Amino acid sequence: MTDHWNAIRRHWELLGPPLRPPAEAVETYQRELYLSEAHVVLLGVTPELAGLGATMIAVDESSDMIAGIWPGDTASRRAIIGNWLDLPDSGASVDAVIGDGCLSALGFSAAREALFAAIARVLHFDGRAGLRLFACPETRDHPAAMQALALSGGVSTFHELKWRIAMTATGPAPDHAIPVKTIAERFDALFPDRQELSARTGWEMPVIATIDVYRNSPAIYSFAPTMTLIGEAEAFFDNVCIVPTGSYGLAERCPLLVLRSPRC
Template sequence: MTEHWNAIRRHWQLLGPPLRPPPEVVEAYDRALGLARAHVVMLGVTPELAGLGATMTAVDESPDMIAGIWPGDTDTRKAVQGDWFDLPFPGASIEALIGDGCLSVIGAADLRRMLFASIARALKSDGRAAIRLYASPDTLDKPREVRALALAGGASTFHDLKWRVAMTAIAGAPDYTIPVTGIVEQFDRMFPDREELSARTGWELPVIGTIDVYRNSSVVYSFAPAAALIEEARTFFDDVRLASTGTYGLAERCPLLVLRSPKHPE
């Protein structure tokens, strides 16, 4: 797993929306949670979100991601090494928490439930959290449809296409999971000629080549539908809802899952 995230870090500048949040996503977090005066805890070190809140603590297990992606500690923000499943804060102490795509990158449903439980334990009774989803549609796209869409210029970025490709490959998978090696294998089947894809879309080959970081990885991603994630979250929160993140490419599959009223054990 460490090598997977090191590879992502090395290719960070070639990534784009929806993997990296555009400005309208930053605004959506602030609008959904009212972060201007809050101390915000962030899962991961997403640099585009580092300015949210009055102050921020970012938590990531990878020192290499902190060193390579985090825009740096200041008087109002810092990054610490830590475990999302055992957050380094006292129980019921966090007023606001955010995470970008983190439910997808941890994989299976049992791990998603563990993360929801960790967030619920850490939030104050009036605390709130928002996690941007990468959610598959209720009716999965067919590979031929995604291929035709891309070659017609209908995918906004290569990374928009990459998530669409991934979502075509999870049909029947337990917990909506897919090894990331399966994403690149599906892509190779759908787009055997990368030069054709580049010519038809204008995407540079090095950007298309970022998918190759998945080729030898042991990491498993998940792309659960939003409705399934809402049901999982309701075990741990009394108030669960979705909020739009804008109109960028694939935004309709990337809403915020907004969590309030954590269920603390008596």
């Protein structure tokens, strides 16, 4: 998995929404979680979220991701190597936990549930968490319809297309998982002519080539439906709700899952 994230890091500047949170999504975290005076734990080192909170600890398993995309430690924030399922803060001492797409980085439902448990463990009694989702629709897109949509200019970014492809091919419940290399294989089958895709959409070839990072990756992602993720979270939190994160491409599948009141 570390090699996978190192490859992502090398192509970070070519990525964009919905994989990276646009300004309107970042504003949603701030508005819904009241972060200005909060001690925040960030899952991963998403640079767009590094400015949130009064203080922050960012936790990532990859030293290369920290070195490559974290905007730097300051007096009020720092990034550490660690495991999301074993967060460093204990004793219910954290005001807020935030993460961007982190549930999809976990390939199995058991891992998602373990993360919800870890978050509940570190939050204090009135703490809150916000996780932006990459959620598969209850009724999947047909691959041919998704292909036609992209070639007609109906998909906003290549990165939206990658997630749409993944969401047509996830496995069954409860995991809703897909090997990352399968996303690349499905792309190749649907869009064998990259020059045509570039000409039809205006997407630059280096951006389209970011799909090749997935080709030999051992990683497994998951794209569970929103209601599935709500159900998993409700085992650990009394108050679970969904908040829209904007109007960018695929935003309707990228809401903020807001969690409050961890169960005792």
